[in-house]
Amino acid sequence: MGCCNSRTKKALKIGCGFTVILLLTILIVAITLYFTILKPKDPKVTTQSVTLESIRFEPFPAFHLNVTIGLILAIHNRNYGSFKYDSSIANVTYRGDPAAEALIIADTIPARADHDLNTTVLIDLDGFSKNPNFLGDLFSGCLNFTSSTILHGKVTVWKVMKLKATTVSTCDISVFTKFQNATSVCKSKIKF
Structure with missing residues (x-):
């Protein structure tokens, strides 16, 4: 049970890390678009x-x-x-x-x-x-x-x-x- 629990925690950490990286990438792309193309x-x-x-x-x-x-x-x-x-x-x-x-x-x-x-x-x-x-x-x-x-x-x-x-x-x-x-x-x- 301990082995399964550590795999779940590791997968959760990887999933959370991937989500944070994805959100940061979207935010950087949105800011870049705003200041280069969409800026009034x-x-x-x-x-x-x-x-x-x-x-x-x-x-x-x-x-x-x-x-x-x-x-x-x-x-x-x-x-x-x-x-x-x-x-x-x-x-x-x-x-x-x-x-x-x-x-x-x-x-x-x-x-x-x-x-x-x-x-x-x-x-x-x-x-x-x-x-x-x-x-x-x-x-x-x-x-x-x-x-x-x-x-x-x-x-x-x-x-x-x-x-x-x-x-x-x-x-x-x-x-x-x-x-x-x-x-x-x-x-x-x-x-x-």
């Missing part, structure tokens, strides 16, 4: 096109200035998961003052793919005539705006893992009234 990466946002669709300036009888900007952003999802986001609003400011809002319609950005985001922004500059910098900017021919967009949604990795995520994008937009065009530089960050 910020989406790369680039301006594909910024167009000055219209500009309306009426100095008399009452000052009136409207600018309509067409903005197409190319979003490159560098992650191995798709990002499905809800409808949102892009807020545009001029030197910290609210200038306009643009609707962002809900959509999905596929994993490791590019996605175009189109929006049109109508900026009514009548309220900025009181800003001490406005006339100087207007006469210099360049009006600078900042747009910020927060997209709430879910990241799905291999149709198994689903995580809530938020992307925050900011764009610096320069409207050149003299040349009737505009440029933009954007940054984006993802938060889980």
